[in-house]
Amino acid sequence: MMRRGQPLLLPVSPLFMASSLVAMLLLNMFLSDLLGPSGVWLPDLLALVLVFWNVHQPRRVSIGWAFFFGLLMDVHASALLGQHALAYSVLSYFAISMHRRLRWFPVDGQALQLIPLLLTAHLLQWAVRWVVGDGLPGWPALIAPALEATLWPVVTVILLAPQRRAHNPDENRPL
């Protein structure tokens, strides 16, 4: 069962999945180092790519991986240990539970539906820090989930590109 007009895809390469996740972790680390605490509005690219693989390959990238990457982000950001891990786990859970429905929608519709999900992940982190007594991060933090949702179509195009190649390569045919 699939949406009318949706192209058939090649199988995903596990190496590509792993390297995209690691690359986004590195990019996240680099950007957050560059901007320091003022980069509170930065989109969490790692979370976005995790959601992408949760939606498209829920049986390969699951909640355990989300937890592991969250833990790494916690240590790098010197945040409360478990803060990102919890947010990513919850994000991953909801992404997996809605993955069948989500894939019936066009990409912009998917982005729209992901806004509450991404916002929840951020809200969870703010709530955790607020409960611990660290206060709230300020209004610019609201930009982050919006940016993430905006980047969803871009991420979809890039990460699905390897699977959209023809399954029988032909030198004479374009694409």
Next chain:
Amino acid sequence: MLDRSPPALFKQGVTAFVKLTICAGLSFGLMGIDRHAGVGESIRAALATALYPVQFALRQPMVWAAGMADFLQRHGDAITENQRLERALLESSLQAQRTQYLTIENQRLEALLELRAIQSNHSIAARVVAETPDTYAARVVIDKGSVDGVLAGAAVIDTQGVFGQVTTVYPFSSEVTLITDPNHATPVMNARTGTRAVLFGAQKSGPPFLRCGMSMPTPMSKPMTCCSQVASMVSTRRGSKWQPSTSCPIRLMRTTAPSIARQARALPSPARCW
């Protein structure tokens, strides 16, 4: 060969909800034990050590950029700075002579009172390599760790005076909590009157300033030069702005080399500030 396989009917493995419960439980557990000596610290240290080579590589471009900016610093600035430093050196040498004299005198008096001699402070020079991305705390990362002899709780000073305190030590790097951090308290004493107070950072709203005891917001008028001056500022409640370079790690990296006093106890006790 297409990416469509029939869903597994029976061998689905653990359900997502169970996985979520386990991961969320682990997360809450980690939050509970974080920043406590023992398990939390060791988990953090293990992961940080594994991440260190990556972090080191990622931070190099920023270190190079800072180096370039330093290289391109104007010649005039350097001359002015040099003149200022010469004046400062002159003042310091006078002070040093006086300190030396006082130390000798103190030793003599201590010998008279049969007190044990106070050991001089050893210090380790370190560089600030990054500011932690966590929005809620004022922390920086320095390039010396437990391998270099850094101990948790050591006080960190720069050319302006007390800078912060080492809160987390990893093998090759450490995290320093600045005195402007809202959760950090520095015991201070007025050198003249002997009034003791506790200095809290208050960075949450607006520009950075320090708050002194009794939750009275007191922006500082002068940069902190030493503990006694902080104390006097605390007691007189006066001033405008203390700039701990939190907004500009590059400048910090370029100009300051905070040296860490290698002391077993945390901050100096209020009675003996630096």
